Amino acid sequence: MTHDAWTVAPEPFDSPDAVALWRECYTNMSDSWYLLKENRRTDPDELEREIAADRGTDFVPPEGALVIARHEGAAAGMAGVRLLDDSRAELKRVFLRPEFRGRGGAELIVRAAEDEARRLGARRMVLETRSDFVAARALYERLGYDEIEPYTFTPYSEHWYGKEL
Numbered sequence: 001m002t003h004d005a006w007t008v009a010p011e012p013f014d015s016p017d018a019v020a021l022w023r024e025c026y027t028n029m030s031d032s033w034y035l036l037k038e039n040r041r042t043d044p045d046e047l048e049r050e051i052a053a054d055r056g057t058d059f060v061p062p063e064g065a066l067v068i069a070r071h072e073g074a075a076a077g078m079a080g081v082r083l084l085d086d087s088r089a090e091l092k093r094v095f096l097r098p099e100f101r102g103r104g105g106a107e108l109i110v111r112a113a114e115d116e117a118r119r120l121g122a123r124r125m126v127l128e129t130r131s132d133f134v135a136a137r138a139l140y141e142r143l144g145y146d147e148i149e150p151y152t153f154t155p156y157s158e159h160w161y162g163k164e165l
Contacts, residue, residue: 004029005030005072005103006069006070006071006076006103006104006105006108007069007070008067008068008069008082008108008109008111008112009067009068009112009126010065010066011066011067011068012065012066012069013055013056013057013058013059013060013066013080014055014056015068017037017068017148018066018068018073018078020075021040021068021075021077021078021093021095021097022051022055022056022093024095024097025064025078025093025095026047026050026051026054027042027047027131028095030042030046030047032132032133032157033130033132036132038099041081041102042129042133042149043052050096053083055108055139056080056093058082058092058132059079059081059082059092059093062080062120063083063120064081064082064083064094064120065080065081065082065113065116065117065119065120066078066080066081067080067081067109067111067112067113067116068078069081069096069105069108069112071100071101071103071105073135074100075097076096076097076100076105077095077096077097077100077105077106077109078093078094078095078109079091079092079093079094079095079110079112079113080113081116081120081122083120083121083122084123084126084151084156087121087122087123087124088120088122088124088125088126088128089117089120089124089125089126089165090125090127090128090153091110091113091114091117091126091127092104092127093128094109094110094113094136096109104115106139106142107139107142108118110139110140111143113125114163114165117165118165122165123164123165124162124163124164124165125145125162125163125165126148126151126161126162126163127156127160127161128151128152128154128156128159128161128164129157129158129161130152130157130158130159131155131158137159137161138156141161143163144163145161145162145163146161146162147160147161148160148161148162152154
């Protein structure tokens with residue numbers, strides 16, 4: 001998928017850009033949680049353990065995919081998709097580096113992830129997010145996602161969305 005200065009395409013979960021984006025994504029999510037709940041950043045040892053424990057192996061065909069967005073060639077963001085069952089895919093790791101926000105890239109990333117979910121055979125996309133991710137929730141709603149009943153139960157999940165593909 002291309003749009004002016006943007007390109008979004010599947011890439012291996014362990015490519016150098018995918019690994020760097022995952023580190024930034026996880027750090028951002030974790031730090032914002034701890035700053036909100038405990039007024040501190042993530043403990044560095046915990047950060048390394050969690051990043052190593054979730055490398056992204058769910059985002060490998062034929063059950064998953066990872067897309068990387070590039071702006072004028074620079075790795076700018078990503079999103080992962082993994083099949084949950086025969087009809088549903090889950091959107092994960094939606095992240096856009098701060099310096100690329102406000103340029104239309106987030107919508108392109110989600111739409112490319114939806115295309116990958118369809119390619120994997122999914123007819124519905126679901127996702128979970130948190131209350132403090134206000135911009136992400138607004139994006140999902142703008143793209144036609146509706147709030148749904150919880151399908152996961154973790155302390156980090158506060159809102160669940162779904163969309164027919």
